[in-house]
Amino acid sequence: MSATARGAAAVAAVVGLALGAWPVAAQHLTLAGTLSFAEHRVDAGFGLERTAGLIGGASLGTRLGNLDLQAQVRTGRLVLQSATGTDLEMAELGLGASWWWRPWIALRGAALVRGYSADVGRQRWRMAEIGAALRVPFAAGRVHGTVRGGWRPAVTVSGLSRPNTAFVAAAGTEYDVTRFSFAILYELERYDFPPQGGMRRFEQLSALTVQASLRSGR
């Protein structure tokens, strides 16, 4: 079973779970779909490998007081854009929590599992993230500016040592229309790995993500 197939199964599971849970906890649920125009760049000392493609995803969130809980999956195919490298299939499962200290600022934590599959093999990433999110309202609260930043202190990658630097940042705008909201975000992930056999490895995943959400209840 390929990573894409597993990712698609996970997306279906999240959607199914959401649909199943909807009547029960319909007052606090948020179901979202995402589409990311993603680009993955990596340089392991053999030149820049660049892949790009569409990554689709879904997420299910709920709110308990000031705490937002979220589960998300995303998957897609990244097609080689450079002279060297290979196409990648990417799949990711993430669980996150945000505690809103004030309506406009939250502390975040997340755990993610990501897999890249290629013809030559498969690479699994496990990541823990801590960070913060700002959500600034304007236009009478119908629009929110969102800025997220996170440090990933615990990242393990199969076949590689832990990166020295691992962080994620995102910024964009959210538009609320009754129970729906739409967002457009730019996301950037960076990983700098320590030298291994005299070669350093740098990775970057960036994406323009559009998201549509449906909130239930209030």
Next chain:
Amino acid sequence: MVVVLASVVFAGRAAAQDSTAAVLARARAHYDRVEVEQALPLFRQVTSPQWTAPVTPAQRAEAFKYIGATLVIMGHPDSALAYFQAALARDPFTDLDPRSFTPAQTTAFAAARQTTFAVGARPVTPARVSLRTDQVHFTIVTTHSADILARLSRVDSSTTFVILQGGNDGVRDVLWDGLTPGGAIAASGRYALDVIATSRLLSIPDSVRVYFDLRVETPPLEDTLRALPPDTLLPERKSQSGAWGDLGKGLALGGGVLLLSRGLRDDRLSAGTDARPAIVASAAALSGVVAFLRGRAHSRIDANVAANRLVRMPHDSTNAAIRARNGERLARPVLVIAPAGAVAP
């Protein structure tokens, strides 16, 4: 003889000491008993230049009228005509009641009316006139057919307007609605009623003027409620700083996206250009601009407007009711009319 002379002298002094009204009453009593020989000297006594007691024009006119009537009975219609004319000249309202006077007398009096021209107006009687239900009444007279013009003039201003113009013969009640020609209620003040007449038979003009005071009396009005204190109402419009703030947020967010993409990316991996951050930044900046423009154009806070409406509603409805009641009171003033002399107050 001495006794008779003494009694005549005594009678003359006693008569002179009597009031005009008493002498006229005695004379009328003789007249009513057809004792015309006793009545005539008494009526003549009142009209005599030697009569020292005060005589009003109406008393003098009455004396002349009865002298005329007496002379008709005594068979001197020509002399009677002159006395009737004198009576009419002094009081144009003088008339003979057909139930009390003979046809010969009324015929002679009618002849006197046709040959004498005078116009009269009764003094205004005190009255309170509600303009909704009543009008101001004036009584005028011409001794015979005439063209008349009745006009009101405010003594202390140049306001003058005609309330009657046309033909007239005899006594007439002239009505005035209390309004000026412009439809406004006449202002309080002293007024003169001028009646100017020209005889259609004799082409003789005559005029009369009476004064009266007019006061417009309005029932006391209720005070409306005070305006609501500002701290009881919520602001109904957003401050313009909010719109500028939205613009600033949008632009700052757009700048932040570009900063994030350029500042945090790994330059060792970032060959070429990337349009995606610019798209997101443009969306953020455009949102700020749109929010700014909407904020400027739609600064009304509907929720506050609705909340203020609930606060204002009872206040405004109470004031509306008070205004309606006041308007009703103002719409039906009372004109207080009182006779006046010629001198302004």
